[in-house]
Amino acid sequence: MNVYAVKHKDERIRATSRSGGIFTAISDLFLDGGVVYGCVLDENYNAIHVRTENKTGRDLMRGSKYIQSRLGDCYKQIKNDLEDGRHVLFSGTSCQVAGFRCFLKKDYNNLLCIDIVCHGVPSPKVWKTYLDWISKGKTIINVDFRNKKDFGWRDHVETIFCKNKKINSQVWTYLFYSHNILRPVCYECPYKSIDHPGDITIADYWGIEKACPRLDDNKGVSLVLVNTEKGSLYFEKAKNDIVWYKTRIEDSMQHPLIEPEKVPDERNQFWKDFENKDFSYIARKYGNYTPLWRRTLRKAKHLIKKVLGKD
Amino acid sequence: MEPNNKIQNTNPIPILYERKEDCCGCTACYAICPRQAISMEDDLEGFAYPHIDAEKCIRCQMCMKVCPIKEAKRSVTARQR
Ligand SMILES: Cc1cc2nc3c(=O)[nH]c(=O)nc-3n(C[C@H](O)[C@H](O)[C@H](O)COP(=O)(O)OP(=O)(O)OC[C@H]3O[C@@H](n4cnc5c(N)ncnc54)[C@H](O)[C@@H]3O)c2cc1C
Ligand code: SF4
Ligand code: SF4
Ligand code: SF4
Numbered sequence: 001m002n003v004y005a006v007k008h009k010d011e012r013i014r015a016t017s018r019s020g021g022i023f024t025a026i027s028d029l030f031l032d033g034g035v036v037y038g039c040v041l042d043e044n045y046n047a048i049h050v051r052t053e054n055k056t057g058r059d060l061m062r063g064s065k066y067i068q069s070r071l072g073d074c075y076k077q078i079k080n081d082l083e084d085g086r087h088v089l090f091s092g093t094s095c096q097v098a099g100f101r102c103f104l105k106k107d108y109n110n111l112l113c114i115d116i117v118c119h120g121v122p123s124p125k126v127w128k129t130y131l132d133w134i135s136k137g138k139t140i141i142n143v144d145f146r147n148k149k150d151f152g153w154r155d156h157v158e159t160i161f162c163k164n165k166k167i168n169s170q171v172w173t174y175l176f177y178s179h180n181i182l183r184p185v186c187y188e189c190p191y192k193s194i195d196h197p198g199d200i201t202i203a204d205y206w207g208i209e210k211a212c213p214r215l216d217d218n219k220g221v222s223l224v225l226v227n228t229e230k231g232s233l234y235f236e237k238a239k240n241d242i243v244w245y246k247t248r249i250e251d252s253m254q255h256p257l258i259e260p261e262k263v264p265d266e267r268n269q270f271w272k273d274f275e276n277k278d279f280s281y282i283a284r285k286y287g288n289y290t291p292l293w294r295r296t297l298r299k300a301k302h303l304i305k306k307v308l309g310k311d
Numbered sequence: 312m313e314p315n316n317k318i319q320n321t322n323p324i325p326i327l328y329e330r331k332e333d334c335c336g337c338t339a340c341y342a343i344c345p346r347q348a349i350s351m352e353d354d355l356e357g358f359a360y361p362h363i364d365a366e367k368c369i370r371c372q373m374c375m376k377v378c379p380i381k382e383a384k385r386s387v388t389a390r391q392r
Contacts, residue, residue, distance in 0.1 A: 068336065070351075075342035098379035104346060105377075125357020183358050184331040190383030197379075213368025271356065 001192065002232065003252055004224040005205050005212040006244045011219075015149060018064040019204045020222030022053055025238040026114060026200065027058050027089055028067045035085035036061070036299040037078055039069040045131055046124060051081075051091065061091070066145045066176050068121035068183055071096065075103050082108045093118045094191035097198050115198030117223070119256040120186030122176050126274065130172055131160070133279040138162040147174070149280060153204075153220040171287035178286050179261045180270035194249060199231030203254070211251035215243070223252055226256055322370035327361050333380055334360055340374035349374060 008014045008021030008162065017024060027036045035053055038061035042048050047069035052058050069092070073193075075299075078100070081088050087110045090100060097115040114227075143163040147168065151157040160167040175181055191197065205223040208216045215221050224244075228231050264270075274282055283289035290298075328334035336359045341349040348367035351359040361374070375381070 070359065071338045073342070095335040095337055095379060099335065099339040099377075102377045102379045102382060103339040103342050109371075123357045125353070128357075183335065185333065185335045185380065188332045190380065190387065254375055274357075305325070
């Protein structure tokens with residue numbers, strides 16, 4: 001296995017990718033007659049896996065969608081493409097790639113698999129409830145799970161774009177990182193090591209400040225594990241479009257490469273609350289949410305103290 | 312389908328997962344099933360799990376053989392031995 005720190009040369013691409021844009025550099029190699037499968041948001045903001053042959057379709061796959069995506073009939077569809085001799089890139093979570101390989105039972109020369117490092121996938125049902133709550137009935141026109149442009153790569157802020165309004169929030173981030181809303185299997189995930197089912201494994205390069213400080217500009221760097229010979233072949237071809245450095249795995253060991261997350265003690269309580277309480281309660285208790293009136297009150301108190309010279 | 316068909320095959324209807332922790336929802340079993348006997352259905356938490364229609368199932372066990380989580384857990388047990 002070879003380990004790399006990677007950023008795309010095109011800054012516009014990096015700005016719209018979750019980390020350093022390695023997915024774009026690799027998938028570009030398939031847009032000339034090949035096929036790319038990956039995760040997009042559908043018109044109702046559900047994460048689904050789709051097939052595309054063109055750049056427009058591929059660009060929609062950029063950006064992490066922090067919910068479990070639905071594969072639908074992708075496995076069968078990809079197999080058909082493979083049997084037709086098309087060059088296919090499949091990208092998904094480690095278990096989606098592992099499942100696909102089991103389904104195929106054999107290796108195809110014309111298939112490349114990329115798996116993304118993930119520490120768990122949140123519930124699509126909680127996501128829909130959250131969206132309804134945060135948008136307050138306004139029409140949503142776009143969602144960015146991690147607004148890198150305004151907040152940088154390290155600050156995890158999600159932005160919901162509504163008609164005439166942009167809502168920045170961290171409630172989803174907090175719910176996600178509380179680990180209450182992950183799929184149960186994720187707490188026992190078999191892919192939490194440096195062995196991965198993809199030919200290439202991609203992730204956020206946490207620890208870049210140590211592993212390769214010259215690349216660290218808070219705009220996003222990808223950690224890339226090249227696991228197979230085939231993966232290395234494609235990585236070589238993608239090198240034209242990227243800035244890359246070889247790094248050491250010891251400097252790159254984020255938690256999801258070591259072990260799964262633990263089941264939180266409060267998980268059962270969370271789901272009880274989710275069934276019985278309204279979402280404002282959930283957001284306050286588990287999503288670190290402070291309602292506007294309380295924030296205003298806090299500010300007012302602060303101001304009064306200042307005026308009275310007690311601060 | 313003739314009722315006889317079912318009697319010939321003495322395999323049980325597979326149990327794809329006993330605990331939720333044993334299924335990642337990858338759809339491999341759903342995709343391999345030769346009879347379209349499996350559907351992916353949401354549980355209360357909103358995650359999709361495979362469900363076998365006993366009427367359609369011919370008990371061929373193909374779905375059990377493509378499951379990545381079973382495979383991974385098997386290889387862990389094998390390594391521990
Ligand atoms: C649920 C989830 C949890 C993650 N957790 C971690 C983590 O703990 N540590 C870490 O380092 N990285 C994590 N990531 C992965 C990481 O954020 C990026 O995938 C990686 O940095 C690639 O960056 P890029 O700039 O090349 O990608 P982009 O161009 O932004 O890549 C997008 C790729 O991700 C795939 N994708 C997006 N959403 C999903 C989804 N819901 N299901 C399956 N595939 C999807 C697309 O198909 C595409 O291949 C997670 C991603 C997801 C979706
Ligand atoms: S944590 Fe493991 S089981 Fe959960 S989605 Fe990611 S790869 Fe699949
Ligand atoms: S045993 Fe065979 S027919 Fe029955 S669900 Fe599994 S794959 Fe389908
Ligand atoms: S193959 Fe296994 S993990 Fe995948 S959906 Fe079926 S039972 Fe779940």
